[in-house]
Structures are given as C-alpha cells and as structure tokens.
Amino acid sequence: MPTTELAGFAAAADDAAAAGSLRPRRSRSGALARAGLGVALPLAFALAWEGAARTGLITTFLMPPPSAVVTHIAQLFATGEIWDHLSATLSRMSLGFGFGVAAGTLLGALVGYLPIAHRLLDPSVQALRNIPSIAWVPLFILWLGIFETSKVTLIAVGVFFPVYMSLAQGFASVDRKLVEVGRVWRLSAFAMVWRILLPATLPTYIIGLRGGLGLGWMFVVAAELMGASEGLGYLMVDGQMTGRPAAIIASLVLFAVLGKASDLLLVTATRPLVAWQDGFRR
C-alpha cells in the first residue's frame, strides 16, 4: 500500500501534466538550445586554448592543447585500457554512495523524527562532521587495509553527512499542519515518517543526495590518489609520475563528465517524485 502510493506520486504528476497545467511545456528544440548555451563557455575556452597552443603563445609541454587531451582519451578507449579503470572507480563510487545513503537516511530519519534521538545523537554526528573526511584516511587504512574496504568506507563517510543533514533538518521543517492531518488519521510512527514526513522532505532530501554524490566523487579521487592500482585517480597519479599532463587532464575531464552525468541521472530519476511542487521555477 505505501509503495503504490509512492508510485502514485509519479502517476499523479504525469496525469496532472497531461491534464494540462498552466505552465507551457518546453519544446524539444528549446531544450537543445538551452543545453547548447551550457556548453558554449567550455567550448570557447577550449578553442582559445587550442589556438594559443598552435600559435605558440603557450608552451605545450606542461599545458597540452585540448586536441592532445582528446587524443589521449581516444587512445584510452581504443586500447580498451579505460574500462578497467572506469569500472574500478564506478564500483567504488556506487558501493560507497549506496552505503552512505542507506546510513544517512536511516540515521537522519531517526534523528529527525525522535526528539530524544536528536538530543542523543545529533551533537556527536555534528562533531564528527567537522572532521575533514580526508583526515580519516590514515585510520581507515590501518583498520581496513589498503584495498577496497577503506576506499568504499571513505566515500560512504563523505556521502553520509549531506544525506543525514537533509533528513535530520528536513523533518523538523515539515509543516506542522500536515503532521496534524496524520495525527487526525492516527498514523503509526512508521506511517507518519513514510507517508508524510519523507514525501514532504523529498525535495530537500534530493538536494542532500546530490550533495552526497558530489562529495562521493571528491572522496573517490582522494581514495585513489592515496594508493590504488586502478581507477581514474590512479591514472592521474600515473600521469604525474610519468610526466604526462595530458593524461592528468584526460582524467579530470572524465571525472567532470562522470560527475555531471551521475548528477543528471539522479535529477532525472527523481524529477517525477517532486513534480507536485508549486515552486518559483522548475
């Protein structure tokens, strides 16, 4: 029953859109034009850089032109070398993200719902949050070894805090009047969280997830820079050791693409869940 209701969000939103809300639907060409505007700046920058490199305005030894970076990326794909690194990074990232989200959601919901849990746990969590997560690395390596476990744990720690914060704070700001509707219908504590607090907090929660994802990418790099034999971060270290700036920049570009793509995926997947919002701009 609760699952059908969650699925109902999306259905209701779709129906509502089909029924014709007052907002005009954006045309496909309009969407393309807007995406085009988004890439205009990086494209112009790349062209300028390329031009400067070709005319000898900058030395290409330390600052390789975009064409060299593109060639390097193409090579990585052509030799198939990239797939091992990509899958290593992506699997670390997804595991860490998964664990971080699960822990952040459970603890955040608990602390957000129960005042006693808030008083008991929140001060400690806030204190831990103030430790720069990278500072955990030596300890994690001692405890968990230098292989996957310590890396995944580090990423999970990074993801945990924004997700936790979004629920622990988000529940508190849910309209008391809606909570009262749940009381009138005598909802259990679980139903109150699942059917009122969580849906009402969903927009904030999604921002928490996105923040967690961003930090997750940050820590996957950190983890891989600290010592790994594969992964995009390893490619960077390798590029540094062998003095190939194009390899480093290629990894940077791949990180940017992956980060943006994962965020886009998250936003697209969750958009139907928050289509009910009557906000300023959507």
Added chain:
Amino acid sequence: MNAPLLRLDRAAKRFGNGRLALADVSLDVEPGEIVALVGASGSGKSTLLRLLAGLEAPTAGRALFRNVAIEGPRPEIGVIFQEPRLLPWLAVADNVGFGLAALPAAERGRRVERALDRVGLAAYARALPRELSGGMAQRVAIARALVGQPEVLLLDEPFSALDAFTRTDLQDHILDLWREDRPTLVLVTHDLDEALALADRVVLLAGPPGRIFAERTVGLARPRERTSSAFQEEKRQLLSTLQAARSGRTYDPEVLEVP
C-alpha cells in the same frame, strides 16, 4: 438522561508557556446537533475544538465522547481545518482516501469516489492540489473528512479564508451533507452570519482566558433565508450579546434581553 455525545466537563487548557487559553468550560453536544462556537480571537474557541478533536489534552477537567475520555484523535470524530491541508504530493483522490489505507483498494476506491461525488469534484480525482482553487481545495478537505463516515465533524473556521460567494456556497453544501446522514457538527467561526445560517445553538465565548459567557438557541426554521428579517433580527440580538461581553456586562445565559 443519556450521556451527551460530546461533553466538556470543567475543562481548562494551559499551554506550556503558562498562557491560560481556556478556563473552566463545560459544554454538552447532543447527537445530530449543529453547534457554533463564536468569539473574538483569543477567546479559546479553537482550543476548545482541539480538545474535542483529541489534538490537545485538557490540563484540568475532562473531554468526553460518549462518556469516554478523549485521549487522542478518534475515528468517530472528523476534523476540517481552516486551511485545506491537502498533501501536495498526492492527487485529489489519494488525499481523500489517505486515512483508508487499511481498506482493500476496491472498497477504498468506491468510498473515495462517493465522497468526491458528494462534494461535486469527481472530475478532479487525478488533479494535484496546486491545480485547485481555494474553494475546491476546501471541498476536497470536506470529502476527506466525510470519507471515514464520522459521527462528529469538527470544523475550525473552515470557510474564513474564502470569498463571500464561495463561503455561502460551501455553507449550504455542508447543510446538504448534514441533511443526508445527520452527523453532529461543531463549528468554530467568527462570522455571525455563518453561525446563524448553520447552527441550532450558538455558544458565545470570551477571553482570554477563554470561557463561555452565553448560549443562544437559534429560533429559525430551516431552510434559512439569510436575507429574511427574522434572520437579521436574530443577528442583531446575537451582536448585542457579543458587545455586552466586550463591555464586561454579564447576561443570564437563559434569558438574553435585547437592549
């Protein structure tokens, strides 16, 4: 004599900040009766209603339903708030059926459909709350309260945020619904016309701290014509009673004189 359906027995409510919202209030409501609670803001009328709804507990005295203490919201007692309070992420039909999660889907669907039909919004079952006007949203809230088939409906200034036209419309609508299965209605309002259009009995509150200082049985036959001279005369008397309360004079609740 049988116990009344609802009873407040010397009930008082003091909030955590020390403010006494309601002092020593006793009130009986009989089955099928329509009672209007009228008073200026600060007279404790909403607090009184929240005691009956089980949303607040009295700090002294008792609130009873069928002679049993009201210890929290009860299925027999429905509440309609000043705002529609629809869950913005649920379509209209899911809002109406929100409290029926325990029922099988088919039965729930039937009840929701019937409730929406009764408020004339069957066509909007799949719409989202943000697509509704204020009056429509409040009708959905009425449907949501009706769908549980409560014996008592508590209404906390339910139409005060609506324009005058929509307001009288919904007042008539509530009366139509009442004529069908005669739920007991307790209505908080600051609108004398609304009280006189709906209620069998008007209870006047003053405060703070809130207390009942007069009651008046409305001697108008139904259906009531808001523009009739009898209606206007009734209103004039009610108004002067209210003004007397503000100037501190007291009236015998049984005999309300007309100054």
